[in-house]
Amino acid sequence: AREVLQELLRQADERYVRAGDIAGIYAALGQDDEAFEWLERAYQEREPQLAWLKVDRRWDGVRDDPRFSELLRRIGLEASVPTTRGSSSVTQKTETRLAVLPFERMSTDPDTDYLSEEIPASIIDSLSNLSELRVIPRSTAFRCKIGDRDIASIGRDLNATAVLTGQINTRGNGLRIRAELVDVATNRQLWSERYDRTLTDILAIERDIADRLSETLKVRLTGEDRTQLANRSTENAQAHRAYLEGRFWWNRRSREGYNKAIELFDEAIRLDPNHALAYA
Structure with a gap:
C-alpha cells in the first residue's frame, strides 16, 4: 500500500489524481491525520465519490473519529434513514437504491477482460447523479462475489432495492451482452435484454442500459437528469x-x-x- 501511495503522490504532482483515493490509502495505513487532510481536499474539490462516504467500507477505520462525523455533517449525510430488509421492494414508495455488479465473463479473450468491469462502471457513472436514484458506488458493489449466492441476498448485503447483473462474451469484433435487473425484495426479474453487437457499439449499449434502468425503476427525470444521461465524454x-x-x-x-x-x-x-x- 505504501508503494501505491508514493506512486499516487508522484502522479499528483504531474496530473489530476482524486484526493479521495489518496485519503483512502492513508486511512488503510492508519495515518488518520493525513487521511483527513486529503479528505478535506476531496471535499473542497467536490469529488462525487464523497456522496458514498457513509457506506464506503474504506472508511471503517476512521468512522469513530469526530472529524469523520463532522465531514458527514458538512456533506449532508449525517441523518440515517431506517430501512427494513423485508420491505425493500422497488414497487413501494421508498428510496430506490441500485447496485450494479461486475458482469460475468463468458469468453477467454484476455484483451477484453476489462469490459466485464468497465461497462458496468460506466453505467454506474451515468446513473449516479440522477436526483431520485441512489447508486451503490463501484468500490462497494464490486467487492461482492456472486458465486452460488442468489442476487437478492447480495442486494440485501448492499442495502439495495434492485441489482443489475450481466454476462459478457466477445469473439473477434463481436460483442454479446445479457443484462438483467432483479428486485431484491421479491427476487423477481424486472427487466432483461440481450445485445448482439460489435465492440464499436459499447457506448450505445451503455446508453441504452442506463435509459432502460431509469425507465424500469420509474425514476422521475428532471431536465438536468436527462442532460446527464445523454452526456458522454466522447462519441469516439x-x-x-x-x-x-x-x-x-x-x-x-x-x-x-x-x-x-x-x-x-x-x-x-x-x-x-x-x-x-x-x-x-
Missing part, C-alpha cells in the same frame, strides 16, 4: 475503449497498472482531444 468508440481499459488498469492500484493506465489515457486523448475524462 476507440477513444472510449482506450479510456475504459486505462481505468481498469488504474484501479489495479499497482505501479505497472498506473503506467499502463497513463499510456491508455494518452491514447484516448490522441484519438479524441476533447475526451475530458481521459484528462482526469
Whole structure:
C-alpha cells in the first residue's frame, strides 16, 4: 500500500489524481491525520465519490473519529434513514437504491477482460447523479462475489432495492451482452435484454442500459437528469475503449497498472482531444 501511495503522490504532482483515493490509502495505513487532510481536499474539490462516504467500507477505520462525523455533517449525510430488509421492494414508495455488479465473463479473450468491469462502471457513472436514484458506488458493489449466492441476498448485503447483473462474451469484433435487473425484495426479474453487437457499439449499449434502468425503476427525470444521461465524454468508440481499459488498469492500484493506465489515457486523448475524462 505504501508503494501505491508514493506512486499516487508522484502522479499528483504531474496530473489530476482524486484526493479521495489518496485519503483512502492513508486511512488503510492508519495515518488518520493525513487521511483527513486529503479528505478535506476531496471535499473542497467536490469529488462525487464523497456522496458514498457513509457506506464506503474504506472508511471503517476512521468512522469513530469526530472529524469523520463532522465531514458527514458538512456533506449532508449525517441523518440515517431506517430501512427494513423485508420491505425493500422497488414497487413501494421508498428510496430506490441500485447496485450494479461486475458482469460475468463468458469468453477467454484476455484483451477484453476489462469490459466485464468497465461497462458496468460506466453505467454506474451515468446513473449516479440522477436526483431520485441512489447508486451503490463501484468500490462497494464490486467487492461482492456472486458465486452460488442468489442476487437478492447480495442486494440485501448492499442495502439495495434492485441489482443489475450481466454476462459478457466477445469473439473477434463481436460483442454479446445479457443484462438483467432483479428486485431484491421479491427476487423477481424486472427487466432483461440481450445485445448482439460489435465492440464499436459499447457506448450505445451503455446508453441504452442506463435509459432502460431509469425507465424500469420509474425514476422521475428532471431536465438536468436527462442532460446527464445523454452526456458522454466522447462519441469516439476507440477513444472510449482506450479510456475504459486505462481505468481498469488504474484501479489495479499497482505501479505497472498506473503506467499502463497513463499510456491508455494518452491514447484516448490522441484519438479524441476533447475526451475530458481521459484528462482526469
